[in-house]
Amino acid sequence: MESLNPRIRLLWIAQGVLVAAVLGVVLAAVDQWVRPVPTAALGAVVALVLAAGTLYAIRLYQIWQFELQDDALYLERGVVTLVETAVPFVRVQHVDTQFGPIERALGLSSVVVYTAGSRNADVRIPGLTPDRARELQDALRDLAIESEADDAV
Amino acid sequence: MNRLHPLSAAAYALQYGFFWLWIPVVFVVVLSGIFDPIRAAWVPIAAPLGFLFGTAYGVVYYYRFGYEITSDTVDVASGVVARRDREIPYGRIQNVDIRQSVFQRLFGLATVSIETAGGGDTEAALNFVSETEANRLQAEIRRRTAEAKDRRRERKRDRSVAGTDSTVVGPEPPDVEEGDASVPSEDVSSGSDAERPPEAGEEPRAAEDGTRVRSRRPAEEPAQEGTTLGPVADRDRREDPTRHPQQQPLFDLEPRELLLYSFTSFRPAAVAAALFVFFFATETILEAFITAAQPFGGPADLGTGDPASYGILTIVSGVISILVTYAISVAYTFATYYDFQLGRVGDDFVYERGLLQRYSGSIPAEKVQSVTVTDNPLQRLIEYGGLWVETAGYGPESNGGSQSAVPLAKHGRVYRFAENLTGVETPSFESPSPIARRRYAVRYSLVAAAFVAIAFGVSTLTPFESWYVAAAAFLAVPPAAHLRYVHIGYYVGDDHLVIRSGFWRRRTTVIPYYRIQTVSARRSIFQRRLGLASLVVDTASSRSFFWSSTTIYDVDLEDARAVREASRERLQTALRERAEADDVGLSVDFT
Structure with missing residues (x-):
């Protein structure tokens, strides 16, 4: 089983910071327009969200694992609900590599695998180095082309 | 990597310019209300800045967008800051559409969209290229897709020849797959098709906004239109019984x-x-x-x-x-x-129904993903049930989802239908772990407690005082938990997985292994403590809003893992068998 790049924790923490910031602005707006909110309460809420977000990010990193097995891509992830998914290569429709602004700054990239399914139809593996993402994309593409199915659905 | 038509740069610049115009305006207005140092008077400066930024973004977007036709995939790379590189194997491409709006026709431009199965979105949209380039792309992708299909077929043939270790010397054994393999070769090799008249699989359509759409299934499947729904005049059907001469009636709703x-x-x-x-x-x-x-x-x-x-x-x-x-x-x-009829024409099921407005539709048998028997408590009491068929849909006019094949019939008949339709053996259901019942009891107790709490809250605000009456809700908890538990079941068959759940609307779904897309075992923190797992089996159907994915709830983790491994293995075996047999996998004898 392969783990993600440790830097992914920074991305997830950054997402937590973003949530905390939005929450802070919302509380400030409530303070301004609806009813006064004590600054200490505001700070406490923001700090709590930050702490929870950081713990969540660290735990998620510990849990996240994936593997290319002989017939399927296998993933384990999730803090609250642990999900183990197997995506057979025959079912892979197409493969993306993606990265957003924060991922780019951290030198990370994601691979997204699409199936024709209705739920879990796109499976994302975040936190890969760009080289590894490319490699995985190529491997998955070759495996998808090689594994034959008359109809993908 | 190829670029789009240069005019798209202008189009993107305008589009993003007007979009970004609003973002700083909204920000300034909202933040000026919250924080003092920011003032609403900044809007006249912020708006043009936003527009300029958007225009620049649009132009950069154009320069950062590329597409390429490689030997095994269509690649599309896009994104300015966030990047996306997409590779679509030819074998998975279902449709290549060329769209032209009135404006685009004026400038000789077109939008090419490439669709694969599943997913509502277009997988790759080239917005926009010149008309000649659009036609070239369509022809090229079609040619490569046909080639990919041929290669696959050859490999399959090689393998089957090697597998049977045939002693035949001389001419190749007759190709059993000829019926399916009849890809017109002259069609494949005839380069540009711009001047050829439209043919099956390539129909000019006029969308409501005057956009012209040309759609093409590159794999040259027989014109398979998925489910076509639409009102049919009643008298047409009645006066012309020979419209489907070979229609074989399967079910009439009495x-x-x-x-x-x-x-x-x-x-x-x-x-x-x-x-x-x-x-x-x-x-x-x-x-x-x-x-x-x-x-x-x-x-x-x-x-x-x-x-x-x-x-x-x-x-x-x-x-x-x-x-x-x-x-x-x-x-x-x-x-x-009213007057529901189900019949079979060739490989498709066709149905007709309706009193005021007749509807008819077809269910292509090869697109059937799973079959579900539903019933509610009342129907169970009189031992009736309905049969639904889930299909995978794609393309502009076909809609996947659930279609009623038998609205209501005696249980025995419905189950016989389902068994004949899928070839599943009569299932003997296994129950989830008994701990699950306890879990539901706890869950429903929490709901009852919330109900009591709400009643208490109401009593403090209104003259209503006897809030403790709401505690009667706890009486419903044990039967509710028990009913939920007893209606969950699953059966791991030779070729099918049968999953049952639900009390108010019980669904018994038959999923052939070869239709499975992904299998996931899910464990919430509560389930982990109890050693339980839910197994979510995803197919390309059931995309509808009301029907959740088929799930085996709360089985022991060991069992869930075993079922998952079994499903995976049997999917591979079933695919191999199907590749050899090359059949549709559905029995033609429905009744």
């Missing part, structure tokens, strides 16, 4: 079954209809309620009355509303499923 179906099923749409009527004529209806409640001791009018008479009014109007909604639901079901 009047008795239609009535039973109408009275035992409930349509949520009826609630919406009743609410709509209520909002439309609120006053008249309120007056009618008051008049109806008066004989039972209701208030003389809305203004005067005591708590008791208001209570009576509430009860009377509640009963009337429920009855009316039920009546609407019955009428709606009756009109929708």
Whole structure:
């Protein structure tokens, strides 16, 4: 089983910071327009969200694992609900590599695998180095082309 | 990497310019209300800055967008800051569409969209390229897709020859797959097809906004239109019984079954209809309620009355509303499923139904993903059930999802249908772990506790005082938990997985292994503590809003893992077998 790049924790923490910031602005707006909110309460809420977000990010990193097995891509992830998914290569429709602004700054990239399914139809593996993402994309593409199915659905 | 037509740069610049114009404006206005140093007077500066930024973004977007046709995939790379590199293997491409709006036609431009199975979105949209380039792309992708298919077929043949270790010397054994393999070779090699007249699989269509769409299935499948729904004039069907000469009738809904179906099923749409009527004529209806409640001791009018008479009014109007909604639901079901007929034409199931407006549709057998038998408590009481067929849909006019194949019939008949249709053996269901029942009891107790808490909250705000009466909700917890538990079951068959769950709307779904897309074992923190897992089996169907994915709830982790491994293995075996047998996998004898 392969783990993600440790830097992914920074991305997830950054997402937590973003949530905390939005929450802070919302509380400030409530303070301004609806009813006064004590600054200490505001700070406490923001700090709590930050702490929870950081713990969540660290735990998620510990849990996240994936593997290319002989017939399927296998993933384990999730803090609250642990999900183990197997995506057979025959079912892979197409493969993306993606990265957003924060991922780019951290030198990370994601691979997204699409199936024709209705739920879990796109499976994302975040936190890969760009080289590894490319490699995985190529491997998955070759495996998808090689594994034959008359109809993908 | 190829670029789009240079005019798209201008189009993107304008599009993003006007989009980004608003973002700083909204930001400044909102933040100026919250934080003092930011002032609303900055808007005239912020707006043009936003526009400029958007324009620049649009131009950069154009320069950063590339597409390429490689030997095994179509690649599309896009994104300015966030990047996306997409590779679509030819084998998975279902459709290549060329769209032209009025403006695009004026400038000789076109939008090419490439679709694969599943997913609502277009997988790759080239917005836009020149007309000649669009035609070239369509032809090229089609050629490569056909090649990919041929290669696959050859490999398969090689393998089967090697596998049987044939001693045949000389001419190749006759190709058993000829029927399927008849890709017209001259068609594949004839380069540009711009001048050729439209043919099957390539139909010019006019969308409502004057956009011209040309769609093409590159794999040269027979013109398979998925499910075509639409009103058919009743008299057409009646006067021309020879329209489907080879149609083989499979099921007719008898009047008795239609009535039973109408009275035992409930349509949520009826609630919406009743609410709509209520909002439309609120006053008249309120007056009618008051008049109806008066004989039972209701208030003389809305203004005067005591708590008791208001209570009576509430009860009377509640009963009337429920009855009316039920009546609407019955009428709606009756009109929708009146004279339902199911038949078979070639590889497709065709159905017809409707009283005021006849609907007919087809269910392509090769697109069938799973088959579901549904029933509600009332229907179970009289031992009836309905059969639904889930198909995968793609393309602009086909819609996947659930279609009713048998609205209602005796359980025995429905199960026989389902077994004949899929070839599944009669399942013997296994139950989830008994711990699950405890889990549901805890869950429903929490719901009951919340209910009591709400009642208590209401009692503090209103004259209503006996909130503890709500505690009666706890009495419903044990039966509710038990009923949920006993209606969960699963069966791991030779070629199929059968999954059952639900009390109010029990669904028994038969999924052939070769239709499985992904299998996931999910464990929430509570499930992990109890050593349970839920297994979610995803197929390309059931995309509908109301029907959740088929899930085996709360089995022991070991069992869940075993079922997952079994499904994976059997998917591979089934795919191999299918590749060898090359059949549709559905029995033709439905009855």
